[in-house]
Amino acid sequence: MGSLYSEYTTWLHHGSAGAKLLALSLAGMLLFATSQPGALAAASLLCAALYASLGQATLGSRRLLGSVTAAAALVAAFHAWMGTWQTGLASALRLASVCMLGIAFTVTTRSSDIVEVLQRLLEPLRPLGVQPEQLSLQLALMLRFTEHFFIQWKKLDEAHRVRTGRAGGLRLVAPLTVQMLKTMRSAGDALYVRLGRD
Known part of the structure; x- marks a missing residue:
């Protein structure tokens, strides 16, 4: 991503x-x-x-x-x-x-530094049943996907401008959605394999 x-x-x-x-x-x-x-x-x-x-x-x-x-x-x-x-x-x-x-x-x-900070902040909640590793990973993924959304939007808009000379606007919603779904599926598969092995 x-x-x-x-x-x-x-x-x-x-x-x-x-x-x-x-x-x-x-x-x-x-x-x-x-x-x-x-x-x-x-x-x-x-x-x-x-x-x-x-x-x-x-x-x-x-x-x-x-x-x-x-x-x-x-x-x-x-x-x-x-x-x-x-x-x-x-x-x-x-x-x-x-x-x-x-x-x-x-x-x-760096995203890895943010994850470490979130884990330390959430650690006191472990006795309450909170799993800091999972929750911090979820928050980090949310941040990364937010970044990825804007980066892909920028790339698609630039490509549309090159082809047509105009901003993409709402025309980019469909291709952007498809790309984000593909990225999320790939990330989900990678996490499943990694967590399954661990």
Whole structure:
């Protein structure tokens, strides 16, 4: 499966997965702790500066960020049309900020490191019947398939643009669904064989 992780080393690559995940969680909570447009705009600028500081590591994720930015603009426009522009602006700024932070975490953190952190976090729940290995694997797979979805969408859109000169739009839904189902089946078969042997 494709991954947004970048081998281009940046300053954020040197941080531990646990520390970055904690910082991401705290930042997300702080973004929802206020609805003041000024504070959220300042937070968005800080997130944009963090994202920009990663340079070439973000090349593979820029189209994803563009899509999220367009979605944030639509959210703001809808609320403005409903007469609640302040709520729309706050929602759009939160969405853009969280997306930039999430991308920064994803492109600088290996999936294996994320799995290890999740296992350690879930370990205290083992006496309650929770199996940290399985649950952390499920969460890691969810993250990987989310990455893979956007990567395949990007590839299909680029191929469609080369052939027709236009964006694929909703025409990509069917082929994207087929590719994702094939990938999920392959991943499921591989896990079945691996777990069966273990």
